[in-house]
Amino acid sequence: MRLRSILLIFSLFIIVFPLAASPPSFAAQQPSDVPAWLRAHVGEGEGQITEVVLQRARALYQQKVNQGAVRNPCYFAMDATRPNDLGDGKLGRRFYVICESDRSFSAISAGHGGGRDLNGIADFANGRHCAKNFGNAMDSSLTAGGAYVTGETKTSFKGYYRVSAKQDAVLIRSFVQFDGEGETANARQREIGGHPAELLRNVCLRKDPRSPYANHAGYVPFGTLVDYAGGRSNGCTSWSRSDAAQVIAMVKDNPTTLYIYPEAADVDAVARVVAAGRPPSVTGLYWNVSCLKEIRAPKFWPKETLEPVIAQYEKDHPAPPQRPTPICKEP
Template identity: 55%
Template sequence: MALATERTEDVPDWLQAHVGTGAGKIAPVVLHRARALYQRKLAEGVTRNPCYLAMDATRPSAASNGAPGRRFYIICEAERTFRTVSSGYGNGRKLQNANFSNDRHCAKNFSNAEGSKLSAGGAYVTAETRTSFKGYFTQSGDKTPFYRTFLLFDGEGETENARERAIGGHQARFLKWQCRFQNPDSPHADEAGYVPYGRIVDYTAGRSNGCTTWSQEVSQDIIALVEGNPTTLYLYPESGDINAVAAAKQSGQSLAQAGLYWNAQCLAKIGAPRFWPKARLQPIINAWRQSLPKHQPRALPICN
């Protein structure tokens, strides 16, 4: 249960000043759990990083002024630094037998099912990075290769299938392929000497495929912080929080009376959140995949 009043007595005064439910603040329950996870992993010797990460996926994607909403936290207690940045959440899917999609402003649906494209709250530890080539795009008049680094997460409990789900963090940009051109000298050329070409699409603070996504600058900062030096990430809300908030809404009980937390602006927008357990949602996703018609891969057209 997500008690909004979970204790923060041991939080240092400088960090306590950042605790709250307003813009740029971290909710008490999110900080309490993020610190507890970090301190546990420190004691276990899993991490020695002086910083830890947290995310509140109940917050909106945009602030009142239209700027990206800040719901991801980088906290370094030894340095007394607290940084809030934007981050994406899972967009889900709209299938014939189940609609578990999320809009662009607030997340309503959550799940740990593989292929759901949804976020799953809980405990994670950052793992290794993998950098992959995505294609070429035009930058300053030149065709430039686009590489994206993916930071893997290892989960536990309900999030232990993070690797199976390919859940991690990366910059909120992808290359939308348009065509292919000959570049036989490229190490990424196919057997015929072609490489893909497209345009960069930036979706900072928008939705993702279930991963945590950041702006290009923030992504570089976070990867530099944790590469070879893992730390913890606590993502709120967990399934128990979601179910408790939904039950309170159904009974007409206020979250304050129930001692629960959800961002008020997003709760008003979504009505009530929903957690889709893997046991229920996975068969639906698998059946949908099996129903898809088989198509031969299509070759990209040649660039003009």
């Protein structure tokens, strides 16, 4: 009888205080060897990096250096639990560029995956401020945390846009492919990478046969430039134009690592603790406090369960036939 009571109490303890999921294999579990100059940047304030994100990013980088996979003196990290759009034109700095050889640390803004709302079937959309939903499913437009290595850089012509009454500019955008492993292994299939947060909207075709980008009929795309640095992406990592130029230059023909927090195990562990009515920090887990207050609890959508839902939705709601790009009206 006494043994039965003890087992009952233990079972209740597990239900109320669920065990946290195991951390990634490359997460540093030993006392930190972070140098003093870098430790000065550790914290949860604006422009700082939290301990768990830094430890995992350093461990991933050191692992890939030891394997001979990267030789770049710098590595990247991102904390997607932090806020993005802070309002009044201010952006949260949550993407980190760390170069330990020259004691350099910088924090810049970066967008998160916007997700999707499948009209009552499944809602995994994210707001501009904080990300609630994460996942690695195809066509989900969600951020997937975990380990990445930067790959090749692709540069493509997007079109022209007006910069003044008598002057136009050309938008040529670079895209850095990410290669993942484990939960992020499908990054290339998902076309996940990093690029400037800018695009052209309201595109039409303008006659300009002298342009080196003109098609066989002498037309070029022309549209309105949109900067969405404070917005969301299709799951990629998007930076402001100026930051993107520096980051992309760093990894051109010289790959490095990127660690994005949180992973699926982190999301699930925090969700369980929140459901039990406890703050994550009490159990040694991390989530940005202000964003957790806003989203209440995060959710990870695994590809195994979400991809069939998306496929069925798109089968039931086929996209309309793509219309040809219209010809620009003369001003």
